[in-house]
Amino acid sequence: MVDAGTDTDLSALIWTPQRSAALDRLERFAPRAGRAYAARRNFDFGPQDRSNVSALSPWIRHRLILEEEVLSSVLQRHSFSAAEKFVQEVFWRGYFKGWLEHRAQVWARYRSDLSDCLEGLDRDPALRDRYEAAVEGRSGIDCFDAWAKELVATGYLHNHTRMWFASIWIFTLHLPWQLGADLFLRHLLDGDPASNTLGWRWVGGLHTRGKTYLARASNIARYTDGRFDPAGQLATAAPALSEPALDAPRSPQFDATPKDIGRFGLLVTEEDGQPETLDLPGRPSALLGLAATAERSPLAVSDVARSFAEAAVGDALSRAAEAFGAEPAHTGDLQPGAEAWGPRLVDWARNRDLSVIVTAAPPVGPIRDSLTTAGPVLADAGITLLTVARRYDRAVWPHAGKGFFQLKAKIPKLLNGLGLSA
Ligand SMILES: Cc1cc2nc3c(=O)[nH]c(=O)nc-3n(C[C@H](O)[C@H](O)[C@H](O)COP(=O)(O)OP(=O)(O)OC[C@H]3O[C@@H](n4cnc5c(N)ncnc54)[C@H](O)[C@@H]3O)c2cc1C
Structure with a gap:
């Protein structure tokens, strides 16, 4: 059993974008992931004290x-019932x-609605004023304004605070979600x-x-340990938003794990910072790192978020280089922009004499979008792109098509299948 550490150890948080820092935090937090977490996880004691959540x-x-x-480390220290939460x-x-x-x-619709919302700000100066006041922490609601500034300064908010913030944004400030x-x-x-x-x-x-979530002043006062009390300032009702019906769901598709493909290059992205444990079809001959953090939004992504993701790719590349003995490609252009991924990958593959590129299967989001855009360019150049999915995603995603409670009921079986039983 490791030393649980003092509260001060756990509170002093700097998110260094390296695997070693993650392992260190896990080692110190895991002893608290049992009943102590279940009892205290909903408290936001402020940015100086993150001892009650894993962060x-x-x-x-x-x-x-x-x-x-993470699951393995926690279940080695606690029974399933103690660590269930x-x-x-x-x-x-x-x-x-x-x-x-x-x-x-839902992702594609969000992206297109977001563009409409940003254009809407140009047409409606009153809405733009309310939006800018919220973003800059000038809404007049103390807790909300403090959280807006904390988000920008630290790149992190507690889960309960994310819920309060989103609820106030939608139902009190009447801003588009x-x-x-x-x-x-x-x-x-x-x-x-x-x-x-x-x-x-x-x-x-x-x-x-x-089913909506309404932030209540009394709940905020209690779970911020009295740091805030927005009594009388918050909406008292949360009528559900509506939208056009969605298409029928489609089951997730996974490529078959490639075997015996000969020479290939490995593309490392911000979606998977542990290339050395991917189920690869052999040892890659070349390594390339790319990120698409800047594609998260049409607006500027913060330096804090962008540099964390870029350094995470760098950390992953150096571990891969050590594990596989392949030199990472030096690229001055880590964030080529979705349209430029195709030419960038073709250029790299040709320089390294590769006809196959392998990468961790990217989930829905900017990396997937960039690779989809690159698909025809790679095909025209005779380069094959193969994706390898992790067994965790293969096991979990198929059960995620409905509500969380359907998945929750399967957790013990899933843990068993992954060899992670308590
Ligand atoms: C409006 C809103 C937006 C959010 N946006 C993000 C986001 O962009 N990225 C993100 O990683 N999480 C997001 N979350 C989920 C959650 O708030 C964070 O994962 C959590 O606060 C991270 O802190 P932690 O590591 O201390 O969590 P802990 O309480 O220590 O939980 C352990 C781990 O469980 C997972 N987890 C916990 N709660 C959630 C949750 N509600 N949804 C998904 N995973 C969860 C995370 O991997 C987390 O690290 C959002 C939640 C809300 C309500």
Whole structure:
């Protein structure tokens, strides 16, 4: 059993974009992931004290550390029943990713609605004023304004605070949810197309149809430990948002794991920062790292979020270089822009004499979009792109087509199948 560390150890948080930092945080947090987490996880004690939550999401999101590693570490220290709450939270990430795989249309619609909302700001000066006041932390609601500034400064908000923030944005400030989701995605270190888009839709009553989340002053006062009390300032009703019906869901598709393909190059992206444990068809001959953080939004993505993702790719590349003995390609252009991925990949493949590129299967989001755009360019150049999915995604995503509770019921079986039983 490792030393649980003092609260000060766990509070002093700097999100270094390296796997070693993720492992260190996991080692110190895991002893607290049992009943202590279940009892105190909903408190937001402020940015100086993150001792009651894992704060692992920036690393998990970029897969510098894997869900399986986190679950394994926690279940080695706690019984399943003691750690059940934490385990469920980890499964929410795979649930949202899998749900979006079933309905990629939700991501495409969000992107197009967001463009409309941004144009709408140009047509409606009053709306633009309200939007800018919210984004800059000048809404007049103290807690909300503090959180808007914390988001920009740190790239992180506590889960409960994300729920309060989104609820106030939608139901008190009457701003379009897509603009709020965009603000989060541009600033969060863990900015994730699935958890973020679906988190906002969940608050607005679009995920579980008609079921909204209303932020209440008394709840905020209690769970911020009295730091804030917006009594009388918040909406008292949260009528569900509505939207046109969605197409029928489609089951997630996984490529067959490629075998015996000869020489290939490995593309490392911000979606998977652990290339050395991918189920690869051999040892790659060349390595390339690319990111699409800048594609998260038509607006500027924060330096904090962008540099975290870029450094995560760098960390992954150096581990891959060590594991495979292949030199990473030096690229001055880590974020080529969706249209430029095709020419960039063709250029790299030709220079390294490669006809096959392998990469971790990207979930719905900017990396998938960039690779889809690159597809015809690669095909024209005679280059094959193969994707390899992780067994965790293969196991979890197929069960994520409906509500979380359907997946939740399967957690013990899924853990068993992954060899992670307590
Ligand atoms: C409006 C809104 C937007 C969000 N946007 C994002 C986002 O862009 N990226 C992101 O990673 N998470 C997002 N979340 C989910 C959640 O808030 C964060 O994952 C969590 O706060 C991360 O902090 P933690 O690591 O300390 O979590 P812990 O409480 O320690 O939980 C452990 C792990 O479980 C997972 N997890 C916990 N809660 C959730 C959840 N609700 N959904 C999905 N996974 C979860 C995360 O991987 C987390 O690291 C959003 C939630 C809301 C309500």
